Amino acid sequence: VEEGDAERLTLLMEPLHAADIADLLEQIDSSERKALLDLYHHEMDGSILSELDESIREEVISILRPEVLAEAVRELDSDDVVDLVEDLDAEQQTAILGALDQTDRVAVEQALSYPEFSAGRLMQREVVMAPEHWTVGDAIDYLRGHDDLPEQFYHVVLIDPRMHPIANVTLGKIMSSPRSKPLAELAETVFKAIPVSEYEGDVAYAFNQYHLISAPVVDAEGRLVGQITIDDAMAVLDEEHEEDILRLAGVGDGSLNDRVFETMKQRFPWLAVNLVTAIIASLVIAMFEDALTQIVALAVLMPIVASMGGNAGTQSLTVAVRSIATRDLTGSNVWRVIRREVLVGLFNGIAFAVIMALIGIAWFGSPVLGYVIGTAMVINLVIAGLAGTVIPVLLDKVGVDPALASGSFVTTVTDVVGFFAFLGLAVLWIL
Amino acid sequence: VEEGDAERLTLLMEPLHAADIADLLEQIDSSERKALLDLYHHEMDGSILSELDESIREEVISILRPEVLAEAVRELDSDDVVDLVEDLDAEQQTAILGALDQTDRVAVEQALSYPEFSAGRLMQREVVMAPEHWTVGDAIDYLRGHDDLPEQFYHVVLIDPRMHPIANVTLGKIMSSPRSKPLAELAETVFKAIPVSEYEGDVAYAFNQYHLISAPVVDAEGRLVGQITIDDAMAVLDEEHEEDILRLAGVGDGSLNDRVFETMKQRFPWLAVNLVTAIIASLVIAMFEDALTQIVALAVLMPIVASMGGNAGTQSLTVAVRSIATRDLTGSNVWRVIRREVLVGLFNGIAFAVIMALIGIAWFGSPVLGYVIGTAMVINLVIAGLAGTVIPVLLDKVGVDPALASGSFVTTVTDVVGFFAFLGLAVLWIL
Structure with a gap:
């Protein structure tokens, strides 16, 4: 490409599948992409456009000359054109629709009249x-x-x-x-x-x-x-x-090809929600300021209880979210699953309570501190199993995508319960 | 089923697809399953067995009488029999293989000679x-x-x-x-x-x-x-x-149908890894015991920095793991992606640093505390973007599944950096 050798480029690209050419276009950077397309535009194929990631596709379409674009689009099946057109801005959309034959254009416009993400957008009109x-x-x-x-x-x-x-x-x-x-x-x-x-x-x-x-x-x-x-x-x-x-993971609907600013915007809201969660947890800690000044070991150990609860909650929650998505978790077995998650939380909680109590005693030489962290661990892992299952089920019931919102809720619960149980028990038993 | 009315059951089940019957069997509990199969066994179809989840399948196969099982298996394509047989214990495997015709048995045995998860296990021998x-x-x-x-x-x-x-x-x-x-x-x-x-x-x-x-x-x-x-x-x-x-999410290869004990065993190792991570973070906190006794606000605020870093790290890491799985992240764009993640961490870090600094000042009335938490936030979010991308890429390079191991590494990094940066800066600037 650097030498501007269009013929050799065409020769090199020839054996590649459209999907691979699209991948190649996605992996090089924006200026390389422009250089490559300037040399390659006469070979540009509609199916390459179909395979491109949305964020890159818009860029490529704006680089291509209108007549190349028209030619490329004309060979596609109606469902592929719909897929191509639906995410473009109005101007690019009109340009592509204008390039189609009358019948194809009507077909695409008809498909676009169905709601987004519906079978109507996905289907092809060609049926035998x-x-x-x-x-x-x-x-x-x-x-x-x-x-x-x-x-x-x-x-x-x-x-x-x-x-x-x-x-x-x-x-x-x-x-x-x-x-x-x-x-x-x-x-x-x-x-x-x-x-x-x-x-x-x-x-x-x-x-x-x-x-x-x-x-x-x-x-x-x-x-x-x-x-x-x-x-x-x-x-x-x-x-x-x-x-x-x-x-x-709280990463909106991002793609690897989005720019820094877009990526920031996608992730910011989730981090903001997490900040609120973390501040709620801090408010719980602030309730125990006196205890913390008296026993500094509490400050050292408290993140452990919260962290174990958060992890166990994420485990339960992921299983629940997946099972809801695959329709394996339904009204008829939800109680059995909740019971299982709570029992798993209880038994794993007991196991880690023993381990952690021993570590606590060995580290700080205080058996009471061991009992406190052990008991808090059991409580938080049971709550994690419960919240990790019940929260996604309830969100799904009220029509919110559980994958989207469960994480923050579950972490809030396990953080609050973790800090409260550990510090609260410490106040009760030690002070 | 409760009334033992086999005929009505058969009538009710008739219009259902094998996959739906399998789902039904998965959702009822073990004793109901036995009762249903006792009534339904003469209608048991090979394709129902194929659709069942592994953990339930073994149970169902052991309930079915050998002649029913043989009949059910004989109708299946060779690839479905392989899929059915490969996870069974040796005794059940022999029983099923024995039920097949000579040619089918050879076909299945041949397929089983290919390594697990290979194309040879997946293919059917029937080709036109x-x-x-x-x-x-x-x-x-x-x-x-x-x-x-x-x-x-x-x-x-x-x-x-x-x-x-x-x-x-x-x-x-x-x-x-x-x-x-x-x-x-x-x-x-x-x-x-x-x-x-x-x-x-x-x-x-x-x-x-x-x-x-x-x-x-x-x-x-x-x-x-x-x-x-x-x-x-x-x-x-x-x-x-x-x-x-x-x-x-650190949930091994579990299924909703696993029993409490199996589920416990699957999740225990991940929680154990997390415990080690959390203890390492606690050791970092323990280094700053003096500072914590002097300024209790540090104990209240420190989980916020760690939590934000953990979340940002999970965001970067999930995008990286997915991109590796879909082959969108390769040697040719890895530097560009790392640069993007670091910049996103920097800009989001600055945004949250300002927010958090203001909250810190308003809450504890100390501008220096605001600077400390703000600066620690920027540092941790940049490190989160870096670790969240570099760790999965390196794990993939050395042949470890990045989905399996990245989480613990990244959280360790963000916890350690978060606590160390926040408490360390507090010691430098406040004490």
């Missing part, structure tokens, strides 16, 4: 369908007679006269059956039609749970309007997981 | 292949003439005379082309053969990155030995994510 009375022969003749078929398709969807999908037939079944066989006899046993308004996370869950490969999407009247394929569902599943992990 | 010179007509005739085809297949794999796979042809392309068309002309542009020894996480990554639907698996000599389909890759992706989330 057949009337329910067709035979294998009819289907093969129809397919051979059409050259506007989707790039990838795995099923023929059988529809009734009102356009309601009634069954899926896999291509494998069709190909291995004689021409006279009615398609209806080859229908798959598992068949799910997805409402166009369904949340994309639920769509991904259904694909994973029922091992679907593609599923028809229906509108409010039950008419076939498109289909979702497993590769799109897999991408959604991947994003949902990513979101869960990042939210659990 | 065709010599490279065949036409569309040849393929259709072949498929119609065979009734031992896999349940689901999406590609025909073209092979050369030495059994090396050379291309994938989608069924859609075959069906929409005239009989005389050579298959080789319909080959897909993206084609990946997966080595039988490849790690399953890498397989899932390749499927997600390149939007594969199925991929041939080859042995060390490059010969076709099986194929992996996207639904299996999706399940692996799901497990890998689950593992990452749970490991980041």
Whole structure:
């Protein structure tokens, strides 16, 4: 690139998959990216744009010349164009939509009219369908007679006269059956039609749970309007997981490619919430100022109880948040899970109480201090198990994403209980 | 179930998908499970067993009578049997293998000879292949003439005379082309053969990155030995994510269905590591006992600095661990990412330093205390950004899973630096 050798660059990039070229573009810095694109723009492919991370994609689109962009976008399936367009600002959006054919533009605009993160945004409109009375022969003749078929398709969807999908037939079944066989006899046993308004996370869950490969999407009247394929569902599943992990850590919806200022803005609110939490904990400590001046060992040991509680709480909470996301934690087993977490907290609490009491005695030579820290440890680990399970369940009940908010609540509880139990017991038993 | 009405139970369960029945079995408790299985065993399906969580599966298999089990297993594809068998104890394994036909048993035993978590364990041996010179007509005739085809297949794999796979042809392309068309002309542009020894996480990554639907698996000599389909890759992706989330939270590889004692054992080691971390932090505090007895405000405020550092460190670390897992963080951009994280730590540190300094002054009326906590905050947040990125990268370099071990290291660093900076500056500036 540095030598401006466009031909050699094209030669080097040729064997790479679009996804790898996108990764390459993401990993170099902004000025290198501009230099590379200046040399490479005539080879720019729509699928490279699809694979790019949002934050980089906007930059790349603004670098590309309009005619290159138009060319690149025209080859894409409608669902990929939607994916590309939905996060752009209005001006870039209009430029891309303008580059499309009339029919494609209508399709994309229609898709954009569905709410964000819905099945309607995810689906492609290209579906291969057949009337329910067709035979294998009819289907093969129809397919051979059409050259506007989707790039990838795995099923023929059988529809009734009102356009309601009634069954899926896999291509494998069709190909291995004689021409006279009615398609209806080859229908798959598992068949799910997805409402166009369904949340994309639920769509991904259904694909994973029922091992679907593609599923028809229906509108409010039950008419076939498109289909979702497993590769799109897999991408959604991947994003949902990513979101869960990042939210659990209090990192908004960031990406590695965001700039310093954006990243700061994403993380600031979580740190601010944590500051409030930490100050609440400090207020609890401040209640015991007298005790702390009299026995300095309390100040030395108190972070241990809070820290163990925070860790145990995070363990319980992560298991609970994951189980809610995978629908393994439901009304019917929530009490059993809570009981288990509390018991785990109790037994681990006792184990660490003994260890910590012994350390306390050895370190400060005070058996009472040992009892205090041991008892506080048991209390805090039990509360951690309880809060770590109950808080995400309650948040989920009231419609708040438990991955997003549980952490702060649970840490507040374990900090407050940890400091209060340890310092309070010290006042009661030692002073 | 309570009334022992087997017929009504069968009727109720009939419309449910195997995955839903498995979920039902997971959510009821152990005695209910036994009662239900006693009534339902004659309907027990192999696919229900496949869908069950490991911990429950073993229990269910030991309840089922051998002939029911044999019947249930016989319907499954070889990859599902492998998945079922690999986690069982030797006795149950022998029982299941004994129930299979000779050919299936050999297939399963062969698969079990590949290392755990390898492509060989994941693949199914059933592949539809065709010599490279065949036409569309040849393929259709072949498929119609065979009734031992896999349940689901999406590609025909073209092979050369030495059994090396050379291309994938989608069924859609075959069906929409005239009989005389050579298959080789319909080959897909993206084609990946997966080595039988490849790690399953890498397989899932390749499927997600390149939007594969199925991929041939080859042995060390490059010969076709099986194929992996996207639904299996999706399940692996799901497990890998689950593992990452749970490991980041220090919850080993637990499941919601594990019993109290198992759960205790999984979580104990992480809490033990945390105890060591917390004690190291306490040793730092103990170095400043004199200062703490003189100014009790230090004891009240010191957890705030440590807590903010811990949180900021977790944010950086989670982003780094995820980016390593998705291969977005590589040698070529690691310095840029470290610089970003340090700058984010610096700017957020300055913002919170100002806030916290004002709170400190307002609360304790001491400007110097404000400067101390502010400066310590900046130092700790910068170190948090640095440690949160460098530690996972280094762990990954030396071959340790960064999700597993980064947390403890980063918290140790932020606790030690937080307490040391705050108390140390207090000694320098106030006393």
